[in-house]
Amino acid sequence: MKSASLMWFRRDLRAYDNAAFSQALRQHEATHCVFVFDTNILRHLPHDDRRVAFIHAALQELDTTLREQGGGLRVLQGNPTQLIPQLAAELRCDAVYCNRDYEPYARERDAKVAALLGDQGCELRSVKDQVIFEQDEVLTKQGKPYTVFTPYIRAWRQRFTPALAQTLPTPMAGALAPPSAAQGLPSLATLGFAAASQQLLRLQTGRSGGEALLQDFAQRIRHYKAARDYPAVKGVSYLSAHLRFGTISIREAVQLAISEEGEGAESWLNELIWREFYQQLLWHFPAVVEQSFKAEYRQLVFPGQDSWFDAWCQGNTGYPIVDAAMRQLNHSGFMHNRLRMVAASFLVKDLLIDWRRGEAYFAAKLLDFDLAANNGGWQWAASTGCDAQPYFRIFNPVSQSEKFDPEGKFIRRYVPELAALDNKAIHAPWQAKSLPSDFQLGRDYPAPIVEHATQRELALTLFGKK
Structure with missing residues (x-):
């Protein structure tokens, strides 16, 4: 009997330079390939989630690549702790290969899969990638x-x-097993997601x-x-x-x-x-997912108002660079890295809102959402993480705007109601000595919902208490 393996693709949607895939192909005579749309994750996502569309497009291309080499990709939907052991048994695989994932949910999932595979004489072999x-x-x-x-x-x-x-070899010739016709890539609609969501992507997939x-x-x-x-x-x-x-x-x-x-x-x-x-x-330190890395900040009570959080989410705070950043995120699923720091600092240090609320909003909106990077970045900006920005260093949204968008080009793109303002007024319309005659602050664009200097002192007091 030929030695068979199952390659379980997860956050490694490529055949080229794939550590686990390379090992499976080298060590077994036949390798089956599978991806599971994990319903434990999918059920928490909106029906037009850009990430599902991005993954779907990547899987189409991966399947094409595998088929060109005589194989193909099985795509399943459900609970991987059930589906992976079942498929491995059905295909009589000696081992299941995957690339390691370091997130708490993934670690728990993989431990369950490993135990169930072990019960049926199969092994989960995870690889650094x-x-x-x-x-x-x-x-x-x-x-x-x-x-x-x-x-x-x-x-x-x-x-x-x-x-x-160094990139790793992918010795595919004659080593891939084709999937059955019934196990191809389901449509986005079949997965419970709107096909139109692909139109929301603004990135090559x-x-x-x-x-x-x-x-x-x-x-x-x-x-x-x-x-x-x-x-x-x-x-x-x-x-x-x-x-x-x-x-x-x-x-x-x-x-x-x-x-x-x-x-x-x-x-x-x-x-x-x-x-x-x-x-x-x-x-x-997996506990950072739920709490501040720094113990002294775990009991902070953030007094910011829900209406301020809503304004931040919608890009209606009255601070143009913050609003432009949030509107970019809502529109495209992307936010420039400098602006991630500015927007995060503004939420925590100006609006005095718990960093975890902002982290969760980014997690829901970012196409590139990565738990480790998102959590680390938010705790850095909030001064609650390891090697974080000191609590007394607080970004001034106006000076950040003047420094990094000096001509207001980015603001004009995402806050078009300010397009007619000059390059000085556009960063802080409420401070402008003169505004266009047909522009009225508070009507055409919000007045600032908070005053930065006042909120800065409140933030210093809040964090200084510990």
Whole structure:
């Protein structure tokens, strides 16, 4: 009897440079491929969720790639703790391969699957793929996880060698088993999601989309450090969703960074290492999902009003750069990284609203939502996380706007009611000495819902109490 394996795709939607897939193909004579639309996750999502459309498009391309090699992708819907063991038994697989996921739900799910597979004489073999260093691979000299980024990045760089970023072979010829015709990709409607949701995507999808964006960024990476903070400029990589769903690999990203010289590539590599810093933090301290990393801030009572939170969500706070950021998020499922910090700081330090409410809103809206990065970023801005911004450093939304959108180009795109204001007035209309005659603050655009200087003092008092 031929040795058979099952490759379980999750957040690694590519055949190229896929660690678990490569191992399965090397070690077994026949490899079956499956993806499960996990109903434990899907049932909490809105019917037009962009991420489901992004995944669906990526799966179409992955299935095509596998079929070109004589295989194909089974796509199931349900509870993977039931479906994966059932399918492995049906196909008489010796092992199920997957790439490791470090989120609490994924760890619990995979432990259940491993136990059930073990009961039927099969093995779950999980492989490192989405990071260069995982779990306990980068620890302090005392054997403890790093909670400060600067020594972590120093240790990461000391351990790193270019060989760790080499892409992995994909020996597919003659090794893939085709799925049955009944187990192809269901439509979005069958999954319970609106087909029109694909129209909401503003990003190239699938492996081909990730490759195109990576190649495009390779032409711009030298300017990354200088341009990355300006939302009206094409300065960032736009690869976050592709890294999140694995349509490109972390090894490809790191290869690009180390193949270039200059501060742009160096700065981007630092961002990739921040990503791994938050991943290892979530692995070692999963409680950060529910509470502040810093114990002294766990009992803070945030006095902000619900109406302020609603205004923030809708992009109607009266602070143009914050409103533009939130409207970009609501419109596209993307928010520029600099603006994520500004919007988060404004919610917590100006509106005095619990960071977890903002984190949850971003989690529902971001196409590139990644639990480790989202939680880490919010706790950084809220001053509650490890190596976070000190509580007394509070972004001024007006000066941030003037510095990073000096001509108001980004604001004009997402807050068009301010388009006629000049480049000074557009950052703080309520401070303008003169406004267009047909523009009325409070009618055409909201007056500020809070006064920054006042709220800053309240935030200092709140966090200073501990």
